[in-house]
Structures are given as C-alpha cells and as structure tokens.
Amino acid sequence: MTLMGSVGRIAAAKNNADDVRRVQQLLNSVLLPKAARSETRGSMAITLDSIPPFAPLATDGQIGAKTIAAIVWFQKNVLGLPKPDGVVKPDGITIRTLEKPPVGLNVSAIVERAVALPKAGGGARLTALDYEQTAKDLGLEVAVVKAVAKVESAGAGFIGDGRPIIRFEAHWFSRLSDRFYDGVFPTISVRKRDDSLVQGGEAGLRREFSRLSNAMALDRGAALRSASWGLFQIMSFNHQSSNFNSVDEMVDAMSKTEGHQLRAFANFIRKLGYVKYLKKKDWAAFAYRYNGEDFGDYDDLLESAYKSYSEKKK
Secondary structure: OOOOOOEEOHHHOOOOHHHHHHHHHHHHHHHHHHHOOEEEEOOEEEEHHHOOOOOOOOOOOOOOHHHHHHHHHHHHHOOOOOOOOOEEOOOOHHHHHHHOOOOOOOHHHHHHHHHOOOOOOOOOOOOHHHHHHHHHHHOOOHHHHHHHHHHHHOOOOEOOOOOEOEEEOHHHHHHHOOOOOOOOOOOOOOOOOOHHHOOOHHHHHHHHHHHHHHHHHHOHHHHHHOEEEOOOOEEHHHOOOOOOOOHHHHHHHHOOOHHHHHHHHHHHHHHOOOHHHHHOOOHHHHHHHHHOOOOOOHHHHHHHHHHHHHHHHO
C-alpha cells in the first residue's frame, strides 16, 4: 500500500489522515516489538516505554510531535540519514523501508548501542595528598579546591552503585537537539533551566541516569554533552577545555576515579583562566564563569565551604 501524499513535519507534508494513519501503523509494527519496555540492564535504567518511538503511537491519523519524533528516529537510526527531514514521501526510502524492513533489523540492539556507557569504576576516593598536589600545581589553597567539590557534589564523585555523579541538564539537551523534543519529552527537553527536574538524595542521583539514558536513545551525542560529571560537575561539552579529545573519552575518564575528575577540573579552570578568581577568592566572579549568570547563592556557598575547611585546618 503506497501513500497518496507526504507525511511528517507539518510545513513540508500534506498529512492526509489515511496516510498518517498508515505511517503510524507501520512505525508501531517496526519499532515496538522489542523496544517497548522498561527494565534495568546492568547499572543502566532503560525506561523506553514512555518515550516515542518506543511507546505505541495512537493510530488516529493526526500528525503530531510524537509521530514526527518517531519518523526522525527511524530515519536517523535505521536509515542512517545524517540530517533526517522528518517527512515520509510516497516514493521515498522511508516508506519503502517501513513497508519492507531490513531482514534481521534489531531495534533493541540499536537502542542498546545508543545508551551504552563505560563500565562504572566505583571510583577510588581522593586523598589529602591528591588535593594538596593539585592545589600546589594551581597555586591555590587546598581549602579552595575542596570548597568547589563540596558545593558541586557534596564532596563525592560517585553514587552508591559505583557510577559517577551526574546532572542531566534538560535545557542544554533542548538547545543541542535544536529544540526538537521540547513539549514531547518534558522531563528531558525544556527551553529554560528547570531545577525541579533534578531530585535530591541517592534516588534522585540514580534518576539522573534514567533521564540521561532516555535522552541518549533519542540523540546520543546531544544527551552526553548535556550532562555534568563527577566531583566538580563539568559539562561534557567542555571536553576539549578539560583536555579530552572527545566527549566519550571524557565520560570514560569521569567514570573511573575521583583522581580523573580532579585532573579534569584542574585542566578546565587552568585552560579557561578561572584560577585567578579562586586565588583572589573572588567567589562571585568564579561563580559567574563556572555556573553561568544565574548562579544564585553559589558564591555564598563557596565562601562558606572555604571558611569551614580553613577553620578545620587551624
């Protein structure tokens, strides 16, 4: 059965109801059998059953963001198109492949590759000597370096199951994925920063990996660049400034030990010239550059943490 007209992005497609319904049915038949599930694989939580194209599309003949997202995912991940247009044409490769999928097509395997992360190392903890050596190399007081770690991650680089502490930033994912998923996935793609999406405690820290894995299933590169990692919560789009050749190389290092996380921080603040603000204890200037213009009370927290570590030394 061929299409009478194109289906997909509203500005570029006719979207006849019968054609839309046909595409929705085909997407469900190809993408759902092995991918619509929620489970834990190793230490990674996969909750794909709530995320199109891994949740049943309503076969209602109405084009919407979820159907378009499923078309784009199929074009990108099954057809391998570098720039999916989100349109199914009557005589195009998308409809031909949907009607006759490749033999042995394994959507589950595609998803597993997308959400794969380095094995969690559990992370050897930093010693006093580690802090002292890094502080000396940077020309800083040990209390200053410890203060940043305290404010960023409560002084711990890993959670209980051995994975690094992360924070998935939905507003960055929105920006890095061209706002495409805004409104479709409100927990992983929002236009403005929303701290309410991040929950506290061990359960909250684990939930960040669920949000990350869901975003990776849609756009692995954008998702990884949208997370901050480890003791010093460095965003991985800063991988080059942290002396890594790629985002994946940075994520691998951050998953190993707190020592790797400390070295990344030292490289990062040295490369971007932030060391001078910490030397002067200009907390506001450092906060503005390290956390952005909406840094809130970050500068006060740094000062308070610094004072507590300085007093302990006495």
